[in-house]
Amino acid sequence: MARKTGSHSEITGPRVRAAALTLFAQHGFAAVSMRQIAREVGVQAGALYLYTKDKQSLLFDLMRTHMDELLAAWADEPKGQSALDALQAFSRFHIRFHLERPEAVFIAYMELRNLTDENFAAIEALRRQYEGELEAILRAGQDAGELDLSDIRLSSMAIIAMLTGVNTWYREGGRLSREAVADRYWDMVRGAVGA
Amino acid sequence: MARKTGSHSEITGPRVRAAALTLFAQHGFAAVSMRQIAREVGVQAGALYLYTKDKQSLLFDLMRTHMDELLAAWADEPKGQSALDALQAFSRFHIRFHLERPEAVFIAYMELRNLTDENFAAIEALRRQYEGELEAILRAGQDAGELDLSDIRLSSMAIIAMLTGVNTWYREGGRLSREAVADRYWDMVRGAVGA
DNA sequence: CTTTGATATGAACGTTTGTTCATTTAACAC
DNA sequence: GTGTTAAATGAACAAACGTTCATATCAAAG
Structure with missing residues (x-):
């Protein structure tokens, strides 16, 4: 049949x-x-x-597709004029993109250790690339005197962790809309970078 | 033998x-x-x-012990006078405690879905209790006019996510000491809560 | 109406899984 | 030196695992 x-x-x-x-x-x-x-x-x-091909490839495909989409979507995102505009764009984009696909995000963060060494390296490179996007914004903001940061790498990791954390508690139809959440997180990010 | x-x-x-x-x-x-x-x-x-008793109990014991130790250690921590002092104490404590036992932290965050319903509820209750500690500080700071927050629950989740994120990138013997990291994260937390 | 080729079945393979249990070992009390 | 008992062995269990493959089915092309 x-x-x-x-x-x-x-x-x-x-x-x-x-x-x-x-x-x-x-x-x-x-x-x-x-x-x-x-x-x-x-x-x-x-x-x-x-x-x-096998179970491992199934996992890797899901993760690579997710990371590819993440980088492509950010590349297409309007970023404004100043570094501060770009930081706001990044914050709002990150929350929106991640809230739209909670399952893929969960897998991308939790199943890294189940990848073969080779596959892990590939995903890790894509993640680094995404982190690099935020670091570039912070560096530009620092150089332009718009931001007050003591350590760019550390700040970028802190911001990403904070933003991604939304996925752990946000529930559709809850007390706050996605926009309201993004507004409040942007306030916090702005405060955290001293702007 | x-x-x-x-x-x-x-x-x-x-x-x-x-x-x-x-x-x-x-x-x-x-x-x-x-x-x-x-x-x-x-x-x-x-x-x-x-x-x-079985494999499940082994996991549950590890997670419950971890959460018990977390709550007990925070209870023993000196918290200063003002709400801002307490927030600083919480930030530094959270980073220190979590960096001291990365394996237990990893398990506590990643293996929740492998708990039975009953065991999950027990761990979740302890986590809520810990989050409640931070919320109480934020509420006190809000009431005293020391902090400027639009949503206490949201702020507490953002702060915890940011602080816990240290575990994902911090490596012993790296560029920054634990104290230096804690200093910089406290700066960011302070900025994020508008103080 | 026949041929073809992609799509699926279902049985089989060798391992490995969590857990139980009768049996053996050895440290200690008397 | 003997007896007791906690601690560990190692074989056994049925079930489930990822993966392969000969075989069957059916839509479409000629």
């Missing part, structure tokens, strides 16, 4: 990745079996290997 | 927990087998069950 109507590679492939994304985020990579993913897709376990 | 010299319950028990702590932090709860833990301790897998 194969090849039901509408069951093509272009349909099943994305469904496999979507199921893996949700299950990995919920239970963790190591705790999720290929059979669980298959059941979620409505297929036998063996069929998954038409869409992924 | 049992009961080698010095192999008593009081020795092996802690060694089991220490091995589990290190291995869980390194590879994740689900990816570590009881046999791996046993090998690290120098014992057969069956012997572990003299010291823990």
Whole structure:
């Protein structure tokens, strides 16, 4: 009983990745079996290997796609004139982007240790690249005298941790809208960098 | 070949927990087998069950112990006079305490989803209690007019995320001492709360 | 109507998993 | 020196794991 109507590679492939994304985020990579993913897709376990080389590649694909989208989205983001404008743009962008895909964010932060050395290096490089974007803004702000920072690398790590932290507590339909949250976090970021 | 010299319950028990702590932090709860833990301790897998009911209890014990120690240590911490003093005390304490036990911190943040519902509720309650400590400080500062906050719960989550983030990048023997890091983070926290 | 090729099945593989238990060992009390 | 008992062994269990593969199915092309 194969090849039901509408069951093509272009349909099943994305469904496999979507199921893996949700299950990995919920239970963790190591705790999720290929059979669980298959059941979620409505297929036998063996069929998954038409869409992924192995379980490790499935995880890596999800993480690399997420990081690629993150960098591409930030590249497309308008950044304003001053360094302070750019910092505000970054803060709001980071919160918005991360709140839009909590599962991918969760995986990207929690499953690094389940990557092979090679795959880990690739993801780590992309993360560094993203951190570098913020550091460049802070450096520009420092040089222009708009910001008062004693350590750019440290400040960038602190800001990213603070912003990403929103994902741990924000719930849709809660007390605050996304915009309200972004407003308040921007206030805090601005205060933290002495501007 | 049992009961080698010095192999008593009081020795092996802690060694089991220490091995589990290190291995869980390194590879994740689900990816570590009881046999791996046993090998690290120098014992057969069956012997572990003299010291823990099952694998789940081993994880729960580590997390509850960590949270208990966190709350007890903060209770013992001198907090100064003003709310601003207390906020500074909290910031420095949080960084110091967390940098002293990176493995336990890692587990406490990453393995929540591997707890049973009941165990999760217990740990979550302790975490809420700790967050409540910071919220109380912020509220006091707000009431005394020392701080300028638009949302206490949000500010407390932002501060904790920022402070805990130190664990993700700080390396012993690096560019900055723990004290220097704590100094700079306190500056940022102070700025973030508008003081 | 036949052929083709992509899509899926389902059984099988060798390992590994968490946990239990009858048995053995050795340190200590008498 | 004997008996007691806590501490550890090592074999065993059924279940689940990731992955492979011969086979079946069915949509579309000629």
